[in-house]
Amino acid sequence: MKKVPLQDLPLQYQTIKEELAPEIEQILSSAAYILGPAVSRFEENFARYVGTKYCIGCGSGTDALHLALIAAGVEPGDEVITVSYTFVATAWAISYCGATPVFVDIDPHTYTMDPKKLEAAITPKTKAVLPVHLYGHTCDMDEIMAICKRHKLALIEDAAQAHGSIYKGKNAGTFGVSSCFSFYPGKNLGAFGEAGGVCTNDSAMADHLRRLRNHSQGQRYYYDELGFNYRMDGLQGAVLDVKLRHLPKWTEMRHQVAKNYKLSLAGLPGLVLPEIKQWCTTNWYLFVIQHPRRDELQKHLAARGVESALHYPLPVHLQKAYAHLGYKPGDLPVSETVAKRCLTLPMFPEMTDEQIDQVTDAVREFCVK
Ligand SMILES: Cc1ncc(COP(=O)(O)O)c(C=O)c1O
The missing domain is CATH 3.40.640.10 (Type I PLP-dependent aspartate aminotransferase-like (Major domain))
Structure with a gap:
């Protein structure tokens, strides 16, 4: 594979x-x-x-x-x-x-x-x-x-x-x-x-x-x-x-990948897709989804050859390095919930249709099973 x-x-x-x-x-x-x-x-x-x-x-x-x-x-x-x-x-x-x-705290959509x-x-x-x-x-x-x-x-x-x-x-x-x-x-x-x-x-x-x-x-x-x-x-x-000379073209290519992802992943149970406000044109640096069983989904993807990542698993206010500031779980509920559910899918300008299909097939299989 x-x-x-x-x-x-x-x-x-x-x-x-x-x-x-x-x-x-x-x-x-x-x-x-x-x-x-x-x-x-x-x-x-x-x-x-x-x-x-x-x-x-x-x-x-x-x-x-x-x-x-x-x-x-x-x-x-x-x-x-x-x-x-x-x-x-x-x-x-x-x-x-x-x-x-x-x-x-953050806005739950953006x-x-x-x-x-x-x-x-x-x-x-x-x-x-x-x-x-x-x-x-x-x-x-x-x-x-x-x-x-x-x-x-x-x-x-x-x-x-x-x-x-x-x-x-x-x-x-x-x-x-x-x-x-x-x-x-x-x-x-x-x-x-x-x-x-x-x-x-x-x-x-x-x-x-x-x-x-x-x-x-x-x-x-x-x-x-x-x-x-x-x-x-x-x-x-x-x-x-x-590289800067290529950046506009690469950004456009990222948009195409995101469009294909969104088409293939629309409406899957439990899955939250990125929502782009009408006042924003994103550069699609990362394509981040949410799922309540995120860790299981990540394992499922890995078993199907799809790499994924967590951006970010523990918000900064709960990191040990900042314990002295006195924040506790529950202080920033949106950040904390999203951190538990977010999953970053592969995203790069040169992604092929086959690669996109491999990712979306694996996500779909998990969501409908
Ligand atoms: C939001 C944000 N801030 C700051 C940084 C720090 O940048 P660098 O890794 O180049 O030091 C990064 C990237 O790693 C980032 O994503």
Whole structure:
């Protein structure tokens, strides 16, 4: 039996190998290993793709979040409101600043920050709000922006999963004072290692971010504040710049896969399919279903050669690392329920009809038996 992987990065590499080779050669032969012209070119092109004036390339999406929070003025003792149903790095970055993550629940349909829960979580210590465009579905930005404006809070978008996602005609990553992207290999735009970027329209903030990522160096060997080695590798800039040319086509191909999934899986008992709000165009980073017998379904799929994954099995507020914050089960009921029921199916642009059929046949067999 042929296996259907969650993603197929080796296959994608084969499709762009020839285009990549001279760009990689150029980095190696010019020894532009860290930052350099390829990173600058990518920063310009990615900012244009997102629709911001600037992109500041850095070492990872986690670095991007840390830098963006510092540049927005988050300091020890502050609170930053975010979601618990996310990849843990969203919360790490807040903690790295010495600030406290305050978790609010998600909307059960979009899996993103429930704006109705946001206002109640604001205290005099709140400095910023960090919503996450999860799985590529954008947050309900109008509501979130209105609340941030009313309370004078900095809005930073965790757009690590949202390259090319659109909210009411505007790209994810253009709503906050800054937005943070991950170019982790498995993302819709993925590097050949770790990489990330912060996007912003604010030129002073862009300058600050550029200094912060480079040991806070303005003049060489002079440092005005605590800095970081969060620079992007030249090689990653070169690879990402090539891959960016293909991103619109790859996103379109993901849409086709999602459409086929939805057609084949519609109406199955117990199965909840992703729901995309009419104000959102997702980038289909992940195709996540829910089922009350999720663990059994996952085993059933594995036995039929279908890889699947859990994004995410335990919300951040219940992780041991955050026990000191004092959250307990039941505090964020939607996040906790979805975490028990979610299952990520294979999703990548190059998926064949046969692979899609293998997945949907296996899911259908489980649901109707
Ligand atoms: C929502 C979210 N935030 C932050 C990150 C951190 O990005 P990275 O893995 O590039 O550090 C990721 C990705 O892994 C993510 O999915």
